Amino acid sequence: MSVLLFGILAVLALITAALMVTARNLVHGVLMMVANFAVIAVMYITLNAPFVAVVQVAVYAGAIMVLFLFIVMLIGEQQLTFDEQLGGQRLYAAVLGLLLAGILLITLVSAAPYAGQSQLTEEFIGRQNVQLVGAQLYTEYLLPFEAASVLLLIAMIGAVVLAKRRLL
Amino acid sequence: MPVPVQYYAILSALLFSMGVVGVLLRRNIIIVFMSIELMLNAANLLFVAFARYQNVVDGQVFVFFVMTVAASEVAIGLALVMALFRSRQTTDVDDISTLKG
Amino acid sequence: MRWDLLAEWIIKAIIILVLLLTGFAYQTWLERKVVSKMQYRIGPNRAGPFGLLLPLADGIKLIFKEELIPAMADKVIFVAAPVVSMIVALLVFAVIPIGPSIIVFGREVTLQLADINVGLMYVLAVSSLGIYGIVLGGWASNNKYALLGGLRSSAQLISYELVLGLALMGSVMLTGTLSLNQIVNAQAYDFWNWLVFLQPLGFLLYVIAAIAEVNRAPFDLPEAEQELTAGYHTEYSGMKFALFFMAEYINMINVSAIAVTMFLGGWRPPFGFIPEWTGPIWFFLKVLAFILVFIWLRATLPRLRYDQLMNFGWRTMLPLAIANVVVTAIAMALRPTPGANTWFVVAVGSVILIIAALLFYRSWSSASMRRRAARQAS
């Protein structure tokens, strides 16, 4: 059952990712990306990480991709689409991509057994997930957390500065 | 039957590779951006999967950091796209390869 | 696989669907009736007694109406957009508790589709997807009015969603849970335990942000008929338009239900001695009160201008929401023993905040007025 579910989700994720990468129409590309995020979010739920799943939807689908959509519509989809002349680059890209996929597959699959026991303790990750994540985030990872918030602040200021300036 | 963790590894690797191919293949800066998001997403998936199989939540915590980085990157990146489009009227990465303003 | 559980879910889901759709239908009737009373009119009185069959007539009309798809529209997205809106609107209600556990045929059934531990986050996440329907509908119509409506709504929803989430955080901090069921239980048994008394500012901010989220007057800029003809749904007709319409009204029910759950004790009766099985009735009454407020506002207020809306969201609402969270955090840190004095500290903090807000708004509006006057003069 769960393998079947995983299979369906994995196929969906791969299809949406492929459609996004090859999209001619930018709005369609953005939508495929949203679909991809949604599929991954469902996958997180099956991995007993509901908090990550909803944050994934809220942050990625609800904010980041809307921003993409906003930019695409603001500038105008027609103005953003152009003929991409790639020539020989396409071949190199495919070869390199396949090469990378191979390397990653070999490394990750061979490393996976060391990841830990696949015996699951439901009570550990189940109901208390939010509290656990929160506790970890604000105790052990407090410094990275603060660093991340500073990063966000910097990004915000940077974006405002970039958007405000008349000419680059 | 639970899903073996290798399956997640394979899926993650494939998604990541797709992101890489997207970056290499496409010249539209917005698609390139989304491909980068895809790569980050693949990494996230692996984090959560490994965390699940190790019965710890550290992996999930890392996802938040990755998301923070992604959000910052998008904010800056899209502001750059706007600024570039203003001055150059294009979103082709090859046309904006120089550092001159 | 527990088939009995699955069956229970399906039955509950169908009941919620039916309730939401009837609720939507009679909400439109109620709105017309109430607004007509406010405007010295009679309102619907032809279809059935008191016009009660009007929603039915409307539905029949919309179903049989010709569906137009503009020639240059992106057809797939054009059709998908209202569906997305509708689905998202329906999804939200899944986690809202509308009553206590009851015994049906010897089986204990909670009056909630799914009590998930991240319920509130789920609501925020799903409602943040609602924007896609509007934006895509506006974009796919290939119409300038629709595009402007879509752009307006995306900017508006992103701005007010922040406030919406932050306004709810105070309650979450006080109750220490994201599960809506537990939040309701934390507000048992008498009405003075309702979180609205601990979080008056949070409540106020939530209500304002919620009106903006569902594009109701005075924040109905994305569909301002006088400016953008009808905004994102200018090109829509027939059932596709009806889906957008339904989504808007069901979202109204949703945000009202969230407000009730988070601040007004959810389905709990106002007094402890009232039996718990009356919960759904109280829930209905509280949601109804909210919807009446929505209608009242619509009949009274003119529409904000776009820059005023943005200013209000970013310069007034957002700082207040952040301040609310900070004050709540300080109050919780300061309380000597859990449970004691929280009441006092948070209430005082909130009162201070309300005063601050009033002062802030005053100074902001007069300052902006002066700025504009200076700009005009120069």
Added chain:
Amino acid sequence: MSHVEQTLDALRQRYGDVPTQVMNGHVSALVPADKIVDAVAFLLNPDGGFTQVMDVTAVDYYTTTPRFEVVYQLLSHPHRCRLSLRVGVPDVDGVPTVPSITGAFPGANWFERETYDMFGIRFDGHPDLRRILMPHNYAAYPLRRDFPLGYEEVAFSHNAHEIHSRKPFTPQGLARAAEIKAVQPSALVGADAPPDPTYKDSWKQPIEPTGGMRQHVGLTLDDASTIGPLAVSSQTAESQDDPFGETMVMNIGPQHPATHGVLRLVTELNGERLVRVMPDIGFLHTGIEKTMESKSYLKALTCTDRTGYAAPLHCNMAFSGTVEKLLDVDVPLKAQYARVILLELDRISSHLLFAGSSAMDLGASSPFLWAIDARERVYDIMELVSGQRMMTSYIRPGGLAYDLPQGFDRAVQAYLDYIPGRVDQIEEILISNPIFLDRTQKVGVLSKEDAMRWSVSGPIARSSGVDWDLRRDMPYLAYDQVDFQFNVLVRTEGDTYARFLLRLQEIRESVKIAQQALDAMPPGRWMTANRKVAPPPKEEIAISMESLIHHFKLWTEGFRTPPGQAYFAVESPRGEMGFFMHSDGSAKPYRCHQRSGAFAALQSMPLVVTGMLISDLIAIIASWDPILGEIDR
């Protein structure tokens, strides 16, 4: 010696012989064509004493030379008088041409365009000489006397193609028009004299406007940039923040919920910020002036209801007043009082429509319905007096259509008691609302100078600080006989808020006037005793053959007016509503021109919109209160 006489002396000193005509107080002076710009500039400076050109139109003296005369109506605010200038139009290269006065008075812009559109008179130096009411590729000049009167065939699906192919603006239609030489235009018009061979078929000959006939369909912003106010705003647009180096052109209207009719605004947008706006009118043009010129005065009166349909009685009154001026008849006092009451009710109804619809445009729906409810009660009174709710045609040359009904005073009194409360209610819900204030205050500020220069009158001018109300300053009807206690409200802000509040408060002043007129209404006849204008009473017809014949003649042929010209204006809810009439002594007006306040005011709207948002534009349109029937006619 009055100011007009002084002015005429000054004109004679400048230009030698200036032939003048005087008719019942209407003074007109014939000025040499090449001197008109100089004359207008001279009269409009402070020494000249005149302040505004209220109207520009032309008269076609078919078969004489010069064929056309352009007529200018000048108004003096300080001296409270009018002067009409006339100019014989010489032919330049076969095209009747006069210099444009837009340099001296920009507000003549649309009036000159209309005259060009209707008569084919070229105005040299006009910044934007395009057709304004007719379609841009229309190939004829319809107000010329030799333009044949026709009728509009209704196009059904089975014959639509055929009918459209006959239209003058299609290529086939043009070809056909060239073929049909057999039709003598004069035969259709019914003119007595044979047509002058020089002008044969002249209504058909297309005149190249300045810069050549535009080939493209519709208006573009290149056209717009040449217009005065728009040219100004396009300069400021350069300095504005333009994120993408380009702007979007959006059509608002002609089918749009907020344009109060079929007004089309071509807007250039930078995001949601307006860079330029160009109003395009004429979608409701039905040739009312042409129609009136082919009907007897009484029948022509019914056309006036159909123009300013939000305040039809003011159109009736302006028309009747002009005819009365031509005829020089006395209107009995009772009729005058009744007219005052009805006109004020009409003003209340029009201002209510304005207040309601402008609140509606800002998104407040309740005040709209409250106002409409209150307005319906005015219609109830109109129905009581005339049997019609809207197109009453109740005010007629010489008096009223028939006597006031019983219960009129009670109905009016009830309404006057009721309406202040309703106005308070509308005012309260809006004025006390910070959103409404934010939306309207400092939005669309029209300066006093601009209001004067662009021929703006009425409430819009008053809210910009122009202290001028015809009811007080150039009184007509009972306004000059009775000292009605009312205030002419003037505000100085000139913004949308001022325009809104001023109109709303004018309702209270109207109530005051109507109340005083109602209290003091004298008994008497409702119609003048002049048998040349008024029919004999019914009881007399029953016993007198002569009366019957007279009655018959009056209703079939109509009354005749002495030859001459007259211009008469009333203070309508949208500014000065005037009629210019040229009579050739027959029972039909030879030339009848309606000067609408809304028409003149609308051309000043592009001045105030630059840098505003679309939402502001909606508020501004509403505050201009355009009634397209009155603008397009």
